Amino acid sequence: MYLFIINSRSGGGAGLRTWHTVQALLEARTVPYEALFTRSADSAEGQVLQALALREDWRAAIVIGGDGTIHSVLGALRRRGVPLGVIPAGSGNDTARGFSIPLAPEAALDTALQERCLEADLLSAAGRLTLTAVASGFDAQVAVNVNGSRYKRLCNAIGAGRLAYIIGILHTLITFKPCRVSVTCDGKEQSFDQAWLVSVCNLPSYGGGLLICPQAEPGDGLLDVCVVHGASRVQLLRLFPTVVKGRHTKLPYVTMLRGRSVAVRFAQPRHAIGDGEALGTAPLSVRCEPEALRVLSPLAAAAVAGTTGSCHASG
Numbered sequence: 001m002y003l004f005i006i007n008s009r010s011g012g013g014a015g016l017r018t019w020h021t022v023q024a025l026l027e028a029r030t031v032p033y034e035a036l037f038t039r040s041a042d043s044a045e046g047q048v049l050q051a052l053a054l055r056e057d058w059r060a061a062i063v064i065g066g067d068g069t070i071h072s073v074l075g076a077l078r079r080r081g082v083p084l085g086v087i088p089a090g091s092g093n094d095t096a097r098g099f100s101i102p103l104a105p106e107a108a109l110d111t112a113l114q115e116r117c118l119e120a121d122l123l124s125a126a127g128r129l130t131l132t133a134v135a136s137g138f139d140a141q142v143a144v145n146v147n148g149s150r151y152k153r154l155c156n157a158i159g160a161g162r163l164a165y166i167i168g169i170l171h172t173l174i175t176f177k178p179c180r181v182s183v184t185c186d187g188k189e190q191s192f193d194q195a196w197l198v199s200v201c202n203l204p205s206y207g208g209g210l211l212i213c214p215q216a217e218p219g220d221g222l223l224d225v226c227v228v229h230g231a232s233r234v235q236l237l238r239l240f241p242t243v244v245k246g247r248h249t250k251l252p253y254v255t256m257l258r259g260r261s262v263a264v265r266f267a268q269p270r271h272a273i274g275d276g277e278a279l280g281t282a283p284l285s286v287r288c289e290p291e292a293l294r295v296l297s298p299l300a301a302a303a304v305a306g307t308t309g310s311c312h313a314s315g
């Protein structure tokens, strides 16, 4: 039995449209399923836990939504054996990108039903679990601005979710002020002046495909960190096109770090986000929880033997 977790509102209504497509495919293929429409980010974990407790033969929990919807159910799936499948229906869809899950619904459904599993790490920060990245500073402020904006709804409505982030970057560039930050990676502290952002990544991209930590791998037990510091506004603006291809990492105002735990303390309050959802403005302590989540991904077939394989259903 497959559990489909649907956020009708994700991607400005793409969640519901995608579910209708997927439901027709499931009926045509006579795949056994149950559909769970989640009401909100806060109640989703409880709804999923309740559904999972009702039977023992779940083969997968397949989310139809964006990164925020996936974020809302991580607590229910962590170390539970039931693998996470993803049918992307958000504006950013960086979880799908990070696991090479196709963006088209039918191909994503095929991936979810193939039962090839990757053991992925989770990030633990601010009392929450995150799958893609915990970002603080400029880009968290971009997300806070975009999520509360009219242009996100408008862009989603015309199928241009990525455009909303580009508008958000320009909007935030005008108002944001960099400040000093201390970053402690596996006990080693470093300080950076005029810091714009600190991103702690499990997957290579966020913000709709921006490759902020291109070397990040979800199953390596390590956090990849990108610190942008000492750049002028013009340099920061010129950095964004390079992030699309992940070519920013060698720039003089970019420092890349890697470790198992990372503490981030800005000199002034700065927003943080996990999977694009707000984590508050307190200093951050981010810890890697190795192999805490099974993910249905085409990467599993190509990954190192012993860390991946067929999923075993469990309750």
Ligand SMILES: Nc1ncnc2c1ncn2[C@@H]1O[C@H](COP(=O)(O)OP(=O)(O)OP(=O)(O)O)[C@@H](O)[C@H]1O
Binding pocket: 006, 007, 008, 009, 010, 011, 012, 038, 039, 040, 041, 044, 065, 066, 067, 068, 069, 070, 072, 089, 090, 091, 092, 093, 094, 147, 275, 276
């Ligand atoms: N499980 C859920 N059920 C209902 N609403 C949710 C759930 N999880 C999050 N939400 C709300 O729905 C909004 C949109 O969901 P989601 O983040 O998945 O899509 P998106 O913002 O369009 O895409 P992305 O996160 O990939 O950019 C979230 O910002 C949050 O307010």
